[in-house]
Amino acid sequence: METMTRSLSEWAEGIRRGEFSSQEAVTLHLERVAEHNVDGMGIRAVIELNPEALLEAEARDRERRSGFFRGPLHGVPILVKDNLDTADVMQTTAGSLALEGHRAKEDAEVVRRLRSAGAILIGKANLTEWANFVSDHMPNGYSSRGGQTLNPYGPGRFDVGGSSSGSGAGVAAGFAPAAIGTETSGSILSPASANSLVGLKPTLGMVSRRGIIPIAMSQDTAGPMTRTVADAALLMSIIAGPDPRDVATQGVRWPSPQDWTNLERGALRGARIGVPHGYLEGADEDERRVFDRALSELRALGADVVECHLPKDEMDYEVLLAEFPVALNAYLANVEPWLPVHSLADVMAFNAQHADRALRYGQAIFERAHKQSHLRLADGSYIRARLRDVRRSREEGIDRALREHRLDAIAFLNHFGCSIAAKAGYPSITVPAGYTEQGKPVGLTLTGTAYSDVTLCQLAYDYEQATRHRRPPNM
Numbered sequence: 494m495e496t497m498t499r500s501l502s503e504w505a506e507g508i509r510r511g512e513f514s515s516q517e518a519v520t521l522h523l524e525r526v527a528e529h530n531v532d533g534m535g536i537r538a539v540i541e542l543n544p545e546a547l548l549e550a551e552a553r554d555r556e557r558r559s560g561f562f563r564g565p566l567h568g569v570p571i572l573v574k575d576n577l578d579t580a581d582v583m584q585t586t587a588g589s590l591a592l593e594g595h596r597a598k599e600d601a602e603v604v605r606r607l608r609s610a611g612a613i614l615i616g617k618a619n620l621t622e623w624a625n626f627v628s629d630h631m632p633n634g635y636s637s638r639g640g641q642t643l644n645p646y647g648p649g650r651f652d653v654g655g656s657s658s659g660s661g662a663g664v665a666a667g668f669a670p671a672a673i674g675t676e677t678s679g680s681i682l683s684p685a686s687a688n689s690l691v692g693l694k695p696t697l698g699m700v701s702r703r704g705i706i707p708i709a710m711s712q713d714t715a716g717p718m719t720r721t722v723a724d725a726a727l728l729m730s731i732i733a734g735p736d737p738r739d740v741a742t743q744g745v746r747w748p749s750p751q752d753w754t755n756l757e758r759g760a761l762r763g764a765r766i767g768v769p770h771g772y773l774e775g776a777d778e779d780e781r782r783v784f785d786r787a788l789s790e791l792r793a794l795g796a797d798v799v800e801c802h803l804p805k806d807e808m809d810y811e812v813l814l815a816e817f818p819v820a821l822n823a824y825l826a827n828v829e830p831w832l833p834v835h836s837l838a839d840v841m842a843f844n845a846q847h848a849d850r851a852l853r854y855g856q857a858i859f860e861r862a863h864k865q866s867h868l869r870l871a872d873g874s875y876i877r878a879r880l881r882d883v884r885r886s887r888e889e890g891i892d893r894a895l896r897e898h899r900l901d902a903i904a905f906l907n908h909f910g911c912s913i914a915a916k917a918g919y920p921s922i923t924v925p926a927g928y929t930e931q932g933k934p935v936g937l938t939l940t941g942t943a944y945s946d947v948t949l950c951q952l953a954y955d956y957e958q959a960t961r962h963r964r965p966p967n968m
Contacts, residue, residue, distance in 0.1 A: 496525045496667035497965040501569065501724040504670050508557070508568045515550040515557070515568025515613065522570050522615055523547070525667045534648055534968060538663035540575050540619040540639035541583050549613045565727065567611030572663045572672035575617040575639070576624055577601045577715065578704035583614070587706045588622040588636025590851050591834045591843040601704025602736045603673060603715045610731045615669055618659030624680060625656035626708050626817060626862075631854040633683070634658030644687060645966040651933050654684030654908075660718045661688035665966055671719045671728060677708045677813065679911035681716045682923045686907040686936025689925045689963050691953070692718045693725045694911075696944050697918030698741035699733045707820035709813045711879065712915045720963065722924060722954040726753040729946065748947050758958055760951040761794040766939070767801030767900040772909045779929035784906040787926040787937045787956075791904070794959055801898045804890055806913035812882055814862045815875040837863055886917035892942055902939040902952055910940055920946040924953045925963040 499507075507513050523546065530539050543549075553568035573579065576587045578597035586592035600608065607614070619639035621631060633655030634642030644653040645666040653662050657674025661684030664672050674681040676694045685692025693716045700715050707713050717728035730753035736742045768788060773781060788798050818837045825835045834840045841859050844851040870876075890913050894903060903910065907923070914921045919942055926937035937956065939949050957963075 496521050496670075497968075499670060500721050501671040501719055502721070502727055505566055505569045509562065511557070515553040516547065518568065519546050519550040519570045519613060519615060522667070522669055526616070529666055529968060530668065534645065535643065536645055536648065536662050536666050537640050537642045538619055538659040538666060538668055539572065539616045540588065540636070540659060542616040543581065543583055543614050545582060546570065546613055546615045553611060553613065563609065563611030564731070565610055566607065566731065569612055570615035570669050571607060571612045572616055572618045572660060572669040573604060573607070573614055574620055574657050574660050574672070574674050576620060576675060576706040577604055577673060579604050579614060579617070581614070583617050585617070585706065586638055587624065588620050588638050589840070590637045590847060591840045592828070592832065593638060595828050595832055597704065599704065602701035602739065603732045604704065606732050606734065607673070618657070618663050618672055620660075621656035621658055624675060624677060624706070624708055626677070626813070626858050627856050628854040629857050634662070635854070637851045637853065645968055646689065646932060646934055652687055654687030656680040657684045657718060661685055661690055661692070664688070664690055664718055664720065666968065667965070671717060671724055673715055673728075673732070674718045675705055675713065675715045676915065677712045678915040679908040681718060682908035682911050682921055682936075682938055685718050686923045686938065687934060689928075689934035690718050690720060691722050691725045691922065691924050691957070692716065693729060693922045693946070693950070694914070694920060695729065695733065695946050696920045698745055699920070699944070699946060701734075701736035701739045701742055703736055703739045706824055709816040710820055711812060711816060712918065722922070722950055722957050723754070723756055725922070726756060726950045729753050746944065752947050753950065756951060756954040758955055760955040761791060761796040763795060764901040764952060765797045765799060765899055766791055767799055767803075767894055767898050767903045769801055769803035769894070769903065769910070771805050772803065772905055776906055776909070779931070779933070780906060780935050783927045783929060783935040784937070788904065790960055791956065794955060798904070799898055801894045801900065801903065803894050803903065803913065804885060806886065806890070806916065810858070811878040812875065814865050815870060815872070815878070817862045818865070819870060882916040886913045891917055891919055891940065895942055902941045902945075902949060905938040905940065907936050908938065910938060914940045919943055920949055922949045922953045924957050927962045
């Protein structure tokens with residue numbers, strides 16, 4: 494049970510104090526994976542285990558006994574999504590059979606920072622294949638290499654969310670105390686809310702994009718998925734920072750580690766939270782009831798909750814379709830020469846040749862992106878679409894709402910506001926808000942302007958500590 498309830502911070506502190514060893518922590522989580530990943534409930538959150546995890550744990554224990562600590566995550570196991578490069582024995586495939594056998598030569602910057610802090614990568618998390626950008630009707634959590642990830646709160650009944658499905662389900666099921674997901678539009682917020690977790694989608698550029706299999710340069714980011722807001726903030730204090738090889742991180746005013754981790758009660762007192770009710774379309778009545786209760790809880794904690802206008806963002810992919818071939822081709826140009834794929838066209842051809850295994854749900858999004866790839870990014874339609882997205886999501890959208898209503902944040906149900914925040918490159922955090930009568934998790938998501946990540950953590954922490962809605966799944 495402790496693998497499903499103990500927080501990342503508690504595991505790290507226990508190891509630091511010598512209450513238990515890193516080897517014991519890793520072993521407990523490996524046993525949990527053995528019990529319910531393929532066997533048992535068949536959650537299939539882990540696509541590949543790190544066979545050196547126990548050896549790494551033994552090494553961290555030897556270092557600890559000698560008085561050497563690598564950082565705040567010394568000896569703690571963690572999962573990372575299978576689109577982050579790891580320069581070890583594990584593959585990086587985005588869940589695709591086309592990249593089977595690909596082992597990165599260099600860690601992603603996020604992974605490098607985790608290792609420097611002492612974390613042990615216990616494995617790679619399954620995902621919706623190619624971060625849910627291959628087919629327009631692929632179910633969340635499915636990949637041709639990893640199979641179907643299930644939601645431990647209701648396997649086969651509740652959507653697991655995506656595309657960071659394995660990251661969400663893995664933490665909820667006790668396979669690791671925390672995970673790294675990635676988001677282009679909703680891919681952290683969706684599985685975090687679906688699995689009763691905290692998920693933070695940072696401001697674009699707060700976390701380096703280098704070494705992550707891409708979709709779109711203008712929207713991609715990595716972020717933490719944890720059981721508590723404090724754990725998400727702890728991970729952000731580690732993975733956020735400049736990267737001279739990622740232009741999006743340059744010139745940012747970085748919060749200090751203390752800014753991230755000094756969370757206190759009372760942040761909601763006097764805060765103004767906007768609610769754009771037009772964004773509740775598609776929610777069922779049970780989810781709305783949980784969300785309405787969350788708004789009442791915000792008021793009880795001293796927040797002014799006001800209705801605000803926010804333009805309804807259309808879920809169009811024009812910018813993503815244009816940027817995807819360029820970004821993916823650049824990534825694939827550097828994979829091993831013996832692999833069968835070095836471009837989007839190669840991946841499509843591989844899938845067609847192995848259709849029985851690789852094209853269970855088709856590749857309609859790939860086909861649309863490939864048709865547009867000849868236009869490249871100099872085409873006027875892309876430029877107009879990109880500038881339109883920035884204008885509508887920022888000055889005519891989130892920033893206008895914040896300014897006109899004097900708001901500190903905007904509240905959404907689950908991931909319902911993910912698209913407008915993603916197009917703006919603005920941060921969002923989701924926190925457990927409760928459950929429907931059927932036991933389906935529901936999240937409260939707060940969105941702010943650029944670089945308001947710490948403020949969102951403070952607001953979410955106050956709500957979380959006052960309500961303590963999260964409970965582990967009954968497995």
